[in-house]
Structure formats: structure tokens, C-alpha cells
Amino acid sequence: MSSITQSLKNHFLIAMPRLADPSFAKTLTLICEHSNDGALGIIINRPTELKLHEVFAQIGIEEPDICSRSPETVFSGGPIAKERGFVLHSGQSRWESSLRINNGLQLTSSRDILFALANDEGPEDAMIALGYAGWGKGQLEQEMSDNSWLTCTADNDIIFDTPFHHRLDAAASLIGVNLQLMSDQVGHA
Template sequence: MSSKTFQSLKNHFLIAMPRMADTSFAGTLTLVCEHSPTGAMGIIVNRPTELTLGEIFSQVGIKDSDKCFLSPDAIYSGGPVAVERGFVLHSGNDQWQSSLEISQGLQLTTSRDILLAMARDEGPDDSLVALGYAGWGSGQLEKELSDNAWLTCKASQQIIFETPFQRRLDAAAQSLGVDLRLLSDQIGHA
């Protein structure tokens, strides 16, 4: 009996292959925020919604004031799970009430205190706010990887925070030397 050693994909991108049939993930770039033998969790970083950060501030009860920074920044669709729940993917090492360190200088925060700081223009230098997340049960992501649904590469804060959302998927693929436009959407085995 062969036993495989578990390899975490935390702080990696999942690049949706052109043949991805699941509309929740077709054309997406997902940052893996947590990955263990019990499952994985990620945030899609290239699918903006019509909502703005200013609207989110209003929805969570952060009142307009002269001090409030009403950002026009887009809110992203982070994935199909718990779409009513907010996540702030951000740079820096500041400590918020509920943060998960993804890598040195990259965190995912779910507590309201970061939104309050952002409303006062005192939040992290770089951030991406998402509603919902992507989740996989035990072995599910590994199965999708073996079925060639995803390419993976090390995550890049530059791609997340500095690359326009329309270019993020291609930029991640190009970091591997892959041009997604040249990949077939047909399945084949040699």
C-alpha cells in the first residue's frame, strides 16, 4: 500500500483550466488561504461584483461621517460558499481580531475591526474585500487537481494587489510560462 505525503497548497494560486465546467470557477484565479488533509479554503481574486466598499460600510452599520472614507473599490465574489460573509485579504502584519496568516505579509481577516479602520482610511495599504469563499472537503481539491481542472503556482501579492483584475488569471499562468489561450479545452490522455 502506497502512502502519499500531504503537500499543502496554502499561499498558492489555483488557475482554472479552460475546460473548467463549473460556472462558479470557470475563468477564475483563486488564492488558497488554508489547505490541510481535512480540506481547503480559498478566495477568488479576479471576479468583482457590482457592490462597492462604501456600500459594504453602509450595510454593516458604519455611519457616514466626515472621517469616513467611502471607497469606490469593488467588492469581489470570493466563492460560492457563505456569500453573505465578508473576507478582507490584505497586506501587512497588523493584528486584527480575527486574522489568518497566509504568508509573511499576507493575511485574511474576517472581523469588523478591519472594516472600521478601512472606513477611517487607516486600514492596510493593500486589500481586497470579498463576499463568500471557495471550499473543498477532504481530498476534493486533490481529486480536481488529478483531473487537471487546475494549474497551481506560488501566489504573488503583486498579482493580487497591483495587477488589474482582468489580467490576474493570465498573469498567474504566465508566471509558469503558460499561455491559457493556447491550451485546448479538450480532455485527453497519452
């Protein structure tokens, strides 16, 4: 396989209505890394029943001083490594293990950011996710050619300021698409 023509890092993957895979149906995924070896993303519109204080308790923070800007909702970031936590956040990298997605967006997987959030010292904007979405070499490119996804440049306002149940439609509207008007049936002209 030749090299990828365009990295989708810092792009949203907008699930097409006909995407039947239950792990990705009706999802909006932020691509955090994309290279010839594959891609890693975080689904940003699937909340879990788990709350942030429960995550804190699981890592030994008994009485967190949760700041008002810390999110209470924990999201399902994808079907891989569901026990592994990720924090998608604003600001610069000052954590043990962070990946820069764009100038104002980082993905951190180290526990130090959770302790900071619990002590009111975390980033201004944050979204906590368990698990991630991953694609092997050439897999995402194949799914793109199969028309499983639409893409657009990521928008931090959609991630942090848009209610989760509106994020998919908000991202689609960035490229002038109304998903409600698209058929979920595959057909031929």
C-alpha cells in the first residue's frame, strides 16, 4: 500500500446513516492520530452510565474536590480497551502522556490529569472517555472508500460546548449535510 494521501488527524468522522456496525452507528469520532500504520480516535457522542466521581473512586481518589468545570459524564470512546481512560482536553501538554491533536486540543492517557481534575487544577475544557476506536493499516482508508464516513475538520466548540446528543448533526452541518435527509438504505441508480 502506498502512503496515505491525507491524514485525518484533527478531523471528525461522521457515521453515515447506513453504517450498521453497532460500535459506530450514529457516532461522531475525533481522529487523534492517523498514519500509514493506522488510526486512533475517540467517539465523542456516546455517554455511559458511569460518572466521573466513580472513576475517581476506582483510581483511589476518595473525596475529590471536583471543580465546577470538570465534566460529570464519562463517554464510551470506542470498542477497544474499554477499561483504559482518556481525557480529551484544551490547553497545552503538561501531563505525563499527552498527544497533541491541534493547537488547542490534547489527548491525555496518564492518571495525573485525573488527579488534577479532582483537585480543581485540570484544564478548562475536558471530556473523559473509556476506550478508543482503532483502525489497522489501510482499514480506515477502505471504510472511507466504502462511503461509511463523512469527514470534516474538527471543531473544539462541538467537542466541549455542544450537548452530546447534538454533536453528530452539528458536525454534519459544518459541511452542509443534514443527516436526517439521508437514507440508511444502500441502493443503485
